[in-house]
Amino acid sequence: MKRKSTIYNGVLCSMVLAALVAVTAAAQQMAVSHTPTTAQPRANAGPQITGAPVARVNGTVLTERDLMREMYAMFPYAAQHNGQIPAEMAPQIRQGALKMIVFEELLYQEAVRRQMTVPPAKLQKAEAEFRSQFSSPEEYREFMKQEFQGSEKALRQKIRRSLLIDAMEKAEVDNKSTVSVAEARAYYDKNPARFEHPEAFAIQTISILPPQQGTAANTKEMRKRAEDALKQAKATTNYEQFGMLAEKISDDDYRVMMGDHKRVDRAKLAPEVVKALLAMKEGEVSDIIPLGEAFTIIRLNQHIPAGKTPFDQVKDSLQKELQRNKIEQVRAALDKRLRKAAKVEEL
Secondary structure, three states: OOOOOOOOOOOOOOOOOOOOOEEEEOOOOOOEEEEOOOOOOOOOOOOOOOOOEEEEEOOEEEEHHHHHHHHHHHOOOHHHHOOOOOOOOHHHHHHHHHHHHHHHHHHHHHHHHOOOOOOHHHHHHHHHHHHHOOOOHHHHHHHHHHHHOOOHHHHHHHHHHHHHHHHHHHHHOHHHOOOOHHHHHHHHHHOHHHHEEOOEEEEEEEEEOOOOOOOOOOHHHHHHHHHHHHHHHHOOOOHHHHHHHHHHHOOOHHHHHOOEEEEEEHHHOOHHHHHHHHOOOOOOEOOOEEEOOEEEEEEEEEEEOOEEOOHHHHHHHHHHHHHHHHHHHHHHHHHHHHHHOOOEEEO
8 A cells, every 4th residue: 555545536428437636635635626638539449348346344335436546546647558457467457456445444344433524615626626627517427427427425525535535534544644855864874884985986088989780980080089078078168068069969878967977987988098187177078098999088067075975965855764664554553553453344
């Protein structure tokens, strides 16, 4: 259950249903947005969905229709596959989707047991946001006909259920999964090796390569090209100018990225390249470096000594990573606890 709990996730249109509806938590992590689409699979595409039961949670039946919504939410690219989920992925997606719909039903039943309510204004806002996602009144009516037999009351109950599930998850998962700066720092201090890095160089290159395989290399002509390239490269004064030149005249694949190799560990560079880089200052352009039959010109953007990345540089990303991990742990524990007190039958 890697995805945040949402209860009205997705509906494939045409042979599956009339519209694709995606539901996600809103900015406050409690409201739900529903996005329809008009993508049309070919005739006879996609599975034929029935109302057959797939699970019972304390007597409440969850159907194949519920399961398929969740499966399409987990694999939103089904429309690009003619309404199909790739066969090799289907078993895993189905298993994950079944666990999710059971978990959401357990959350909903727990919310009801606790007598949690949804403020009328919040419910009205969620309904309005739902309707606003449809491109026309006709599309909305068709969706309502397919999903709720035209019943506004049934739709309102579905949205209310969604908001209660989100509120439960916020209270029992999100609010219990925060990671403080102090916790991130403690992890950083206990795992020093993870934040250590070897000596590296941030470089850009312009390369003159031999002709395609099967064609004899004209070393004299290549050398002349390299010398012309060097003259132009030495005239550049910054990253952008060197990069624009690389895009224009370099033969290597990095030309499409302004010749930028980003950060490269010293151990991955040829000895000739390392020797040249160690003699350069940041911002300098090398002379021509022969590498086999090729010629390379390098701009040194940064020499990064071996060391440990400072905590301040990894703090934000580390907090987010640790929080994601904690959310998964807390959610799994909550699922286990709710299942222990419930009767869950997977059919």
